[in-house]
Amino acid sequence: MKAIAVEPGAGEPTLVERPIPEPDAGEALVRTLRVGVDGTDHEVIAGHHGKVPAGDDRLVLGHEAVGIVEDPNGTELAEGQLVVPTVRRPPADGTNEYFESGEPDMAPEGEYVERGIVGAHGFMSEYFTSPAEYLVPIPEELAELGFLVEPVSISEKAFEHAFASRSAFDWEPESALVLGNGSLGLLTLAMLKEVFEFERTYCLGRRDRPDPTIDIIEDLGATYVDSRETPVADVPEAYEPIDFVYEATGYAKHAVETVQALAPNGVGALLGVPEPWEFDVDGGQLHREMVLHNKALVGTVNSHRGQFETAVDTLSQLPEAFTDDLVTGVYDLEEYQRAFETGDEVVKTAVEFGTL
Amino acid sequence: MKAIAVEPGAGEPTLVERPIPEPDAGEALVRTLRVGVDGTDHEVIAGHHGKVPAGDDRLVLGHEAVGIVEDPNGTELAEGQLVVPTVRRPPADGTNEYFESGEPDMAPEGEYVERGIVGAHGFMSEYFTSPAEYLVPIPEELAELGFLVEPVSISEKAFEHAFASRSAFDWEPESALVLGNGSLGLLTLAMLKEVFEFERTYCLGRRDRPDPTIDIIEDLGATYVDSRETPVADVPEAYEPIDFVYEATGYAKHAVETVQALAPNGVGALLGVPEPWEFDVDGGQLHREMVLHNKALVGTVNSHRGQFETAVDTLSQLPEAFTDDLVTGVYDLEEYQRAFETGDEVVKTAVEFGTL
Numbered sequence: 001m002k003a004i005a006v007e008p009g010a011g012e013p014t015l016v017e018r019p020i021p022e023p024d025a026g027e028a029l030v031r032t033l034r035v036g037v038d039g040t041d042h043e044v045i046a047g048h049h050g051k052v053p054a055g056d057d058r059l060v061l062g063h064e065a066v067g068i069v070e071d072p073n074g075t076e077l078a079e080g081q082l083v084v085p086t087v088r089r090p091p092a093d094g095t096n097e098y099f100e101s102g103e104p105d106m107a108p109e110g111e112y113v114e115r116g117i118v119g120a121h122g123f124m125s126e127y128f129t130s131p132a133e134y135l136v137p138i139p140e141e142l143a144e145l146g147f148l149v150e151p152v153s154i155s156e157k158a159f160e161h162a163f164a165s166r167s168a169f170d171w172e173p174e175s176a177l178v179l180g181n182g183s184l185g186l187l188t189l190a191m192l193k194e195v196f197e198f199e200r201t202y203c204l205g206r207r208d209r210p211d212p213t214i215d216i217i218e219d220l221g222a223t224y225v226d227s228r229e230t231p232v233a234d235v236p237e238a239y240e241p242i243d244f245v246y247e248a249t250g251y252a253k254h255a256v257e258t259v260q261a262l263a264p265n266g267v268g269a270l271l272g273v274p275e276p277w278e279f280d281v282d283g284g285q286l287h288r289e290m291v292l293h294n295k296a297l298v299g300t301v302n303s304h305r306g307q308f309e310t311a312v313d314t315l316s317q318l319p320e321a322f323t324d325d326l327v328t329g330v331y332d333l334e335e336y337q338r339a340f341e342t343g344d345e346v347v348k349t350a351v352e353f354g355t356l
Numbered sequence: 357m358k359a360i361a362v363e364p365g366a367g368e369p370t371l372v373e374r375p376i377p378e379p380d381a382g383e384a385l386v387r388t389l390r391v392g393v394d395g396t397d398h399e400v401i402a403g404h405h406g407k408v409p410a411g412d413d414r415l416v417l418g419h420e421a422v423g424i425v426e427d428p429n430g431t432e433l434a435e436g437q438l439v440v441p442t443v444r445r446p447p448a449d450g451t452n453e454y455f456e457s458g459e460p461d462m463a464p465e466g467e468y469v470e471r472g473i474v475g476a477h478g479f480m481s482e483y484f485t486s487p488a489e490y491l492v493p494i495p496e497e498l499a500e501l502g503f504l505v506e507p508v509s510i511s512e513k514a515f516e517h518a519f520a521s522r523s524a525f526d527w528e529p530e531s532a533l534v535l536g537n538g539s540l541g542l543l544t545l546a547m548l549k550e551v552f553e554f555e556r557t558y559c560l561g562r563r564d565r566p567d568p569t570i571d572i573i574e575d576l577g578a579t580y581v582d583s584r585e586t587p588v589a590d591v592p593e594a595y596e597p598i599d600f601v602y603e604a605t606g607y608a609k610h611a612v613e614t615v616q617a618l619a620p621n622g623v624g625a626l627l628g629v630p631e632p633w634e635f636d637v638d639g640g641q642l643h644r645e646m647v648l649h650n651k652a653l654v655g656t657v658n659s660h661r662g663q664f665e666t667a668v669d670t671l672s673q674l675p676e677a678f679t680d681d682l683v684t685g686v687y688d689l690e691e692y693q694r695a696f697e698t699g700d701e702v703v704k705t706a707v708e709f710g711t712l
Contacts, residue, residue, distance in 0.1 A: 101526050106650055108620035157524075165521035165654060168513075170457050252640035264464035270647050277640030284608035284633030290655030291626050294462055297653045298521060299646030 002333055003125030004351065005058040009047040013061055013124075013340060015333065023129040029071035030083060030135065032353040034330060035124045036064030036147035037339050039182060040117060045340065049273075051118045054092065062124030063087045063116035066138065066146025068356065075132035082142070083135040084149040084312075085128070086305055088112040089120055105157060105302035114302075126353050136308040140356070142315060144330075145323055147350050148187065152311035153303035154271070155188045158246065159196070160307065162269040165296045169265070173243035174199040177225070177235060177261060180248035180272070181205035181213040183326060183348035188246050190322050193220050195314050202239060204232065212347055216325050232257035242266060250274045255297065256281050264293040269300055358689055359481030360707065361414040365403040369417055369480075369696060371689065379485040385427035386439060386491065388709035390686065391480045392420030392503035393695050395538060396473060401696065405629075407474045410448065418480030419443045419472035422494065422502025424712065431488035438498070439491040440505040440668075441484070442661055444468040445476055461513060461658035470658075482709050492664040496712075498671060500686075501679055503706050504543065508667035509659035510627070511544045514602065515552070516663065518625040521652045525621070529599030530555040533581070533591060533617060536604035536628070537561035537569040539682060539704035544602050546678050549576050551670050558595060560588065568703055572681050588613035598622060606630045611653065612637050620649035625656055 001020050006013045023029045041061055044050035052059045069081045077083065088104040090096065091113055098107035116122020138146050166173075176198040178189045185203060192198045201222040207214060217224045223239065230238045232245075232254055241263030247254045250272025258268035289295065303311075329349040331339045339349040357376050362369045379385045397417055400406035408415045425437045433439070444460040446452065447469055454463035472478020494502050522529075532554040534545045541559060548554045557578040561569060573580045579595065586594045588601075588610055597619035603610045606628025614624035645651065659667075685705040687695045695705040 103525050106525050106621050108649055160524040161521070161650070161652075164524040165517070165652060167523065168516040168520040169459050169462050250643075252643045255643040255646070256639060265462050270643060272643065273647050274640040274643050276638050276644070278636055278638045280634055280636050281639060282632050282634045283612060283637060284630040287606075287608045287611040287626060287628065287630050287655075288632070290611070290653065291629050291657050293464055293655065294517070294657060295655045296517075296521060297646065299643075299649065299651045301647050301650060 030067035060121035062122035065123035357482035416477035418478035421479035
């Protein structure tokens with residue numbers, strides 16, 4: 001079968017031939033339909049992140065997949081069931097408490113591998129196998145968009161954790177600001193607007209008009225904030241103090257600026273993963289502001305099966321007009337390289353390995 | 357009646373004569389028993405914090421009080437009931453949503469006054485009045501220690517908010533680190549050890565032995581961490597990564613160092629109130645660490661009536677040996693100045709205005 005793999009440092013993925021995998025006991029064989037491409041894939045391709053599985057010289061990419069059960073192999077899944085795989089798996093030395101309690105997203109570094117990212121092959125191949133417990137059934141209507149379940153689940157977890165931090169009091173948020181107009185930022189903006197019904201939403205980027213992401217932001221009824229004119233810390237003065245900030249750029253100064261952008265009793269969810277970077281901050285003011293106005297910052301990574309299941313519901317609620325604009329390209333194996341191209345016209349892409 | 361008041365900038369409190377207050381409708385008249393002294397009082401005395409009530413030239417101090425209802429004045433309180441007053445009251449321009457929902461601790465600056473601190477006279481007088489809704493009944497056994505209910509309630513709120521932030525997953529914390537060995541830090545340490553049953557507790561200070569706070573820490577079965585030898589960021593290497601960090605010093609760098617001290621999935625509660633202070637931080641590493649290990653920082657200030665009520669229960673559970681060591685001096689009005697003296701031998705003091 002064909003697979004899309006990357007050699008560390010090679011700078012671009014290549015098409016390779018691999019044997020169709022044999023499912024072990026408890027695993028199902030899945031025929032791949034579509035696999036999305038995101039920022040993490042680009043970081044793996046560039047060699048900034050990720051790890052090839054032990055004993056291999058390449059990593060099969062892909063962690064945002066949707067497929068169809070080809071061989072249930074004695075598991076409770078039915079042949080023909082549409083499924084989305086979760087990403088984390090137990091490390092080579094065996095399972096641990098995080099996997100046993102169904103919360104692998106809370107496992108510290110070293111206590112997991114991630115398919116398509118760290119130490120385990122991904123889903124960008126015509127078939128893949130997975131333990132059935134890591135395959136989340138989805139309805140047939142979501143066959144084409146199922147590759148968005150994984151990124152939506154990332155934000156489901158971020159919302160759960162951030163909102164939990166505000167559950168000790170009567171919190172009625174009205175405004176939300178998403179930092180970053182990449183595909184995850186836009187998906188999150190749509191979730192906040194359409195599913196969580198935030199009254200006023202903002203999305204920050206650094207693009208000139210005309211721009212497809214600004215169009216998406218405004219079509220959602222949100223306000224585009226150009227960070228070159230209005231830095232995050234100035235949002236309260238230019239617009240309003242924000243109840244919920246979602247940081248999805250990995251720009252390290254945003255963690256600090258988020259505290260300044262927050263309204264009293266607000267919370268910032270941090271999702272970006274910056275490199276080490278030293279800079280000057282008014283740590284006294286930051287600390288003081290967090291205390292006197294009961295603010296919180298919550299870091300969050302990955303997601304568990306329950307959040308994938310919620311994401312399936314959420315994805316069904318997003319307007320078709322939005323997802324049509326979000327997905328700018330789905331490419332079959334013959335032109336898979338186009339799915340990895342970047343540029344201002346590209347928002348979200350996927351590779352199509354097969355169809356229903 | 358006699359009261360202890362401070363003139364802005366005078367640097368020390370003085371004894372003044374004031375009329376016994378007349379309770380308005382809905383208010384009770386309370387005869388004061390004891391009022392504790394804490395770091396906030398010292399900041400108000402030094403002129404670094406606080407505000408005299410409009411139209412007055414002095415502020416009556418005191419926000420940690422216990423008293424006995426002298427005149428219920430038609431409220432539901434009974435004559436002779438022991439009570440502890442909460443601290444925040446609606447601002448001069450009237451009540452607001454935070455007071456109406458019973459959460460004045462969540463009100464932003466400007467939407468409250470604080471008795472004995474900001475814009476309203478405190479409880480350091482032989483009598484005070486208060487709306488009955490802000491008077492929390494306590495049992496007679498707590499008459500002598502009732503002035504500790506307010507500081508305990510501050511930590512009850514901090515625990516509620518910090519632990520809420522970890523409620524979206526299965527969190528089983530075992531280790532706690534209190535930054536600061538002042539009276540609030542020590543009270544919090546005792547709460548974590550005796551009531552919340554953390555298995556391993558640490559308390560950070562910068563004192564040489566012999567020292568009464570180090571004795572208290574060790575008598576509680578906790579480990580004293582000398583920050584001159586082991587800075588907060590080095591705690592994981594010297595001891596262990598910490599599940600719950602409670603910051604009570606107001607030293608601005610602690611907010612950043614707390615993230616480094618935390619174990620994966622841990623939370624830091626920030627309570628200190630530093631002045632603005634710019635310094636260099638590795639904001640990239642800070643942000644990255646919060647995300648990849650699901651860490652949270654929660655700022656918290658003040659407390660509401662429900663947390664005072666919980667604090668009454670908690671205070672009853674603290675060992676007598678601990679509170680005996682904590683309270684190093686209770687002084688009557690003739691030697692009230694001794695309650696404001698500081699030094700390594702002083703841990704917690706109170707002024708006694710009357711007895712049962």
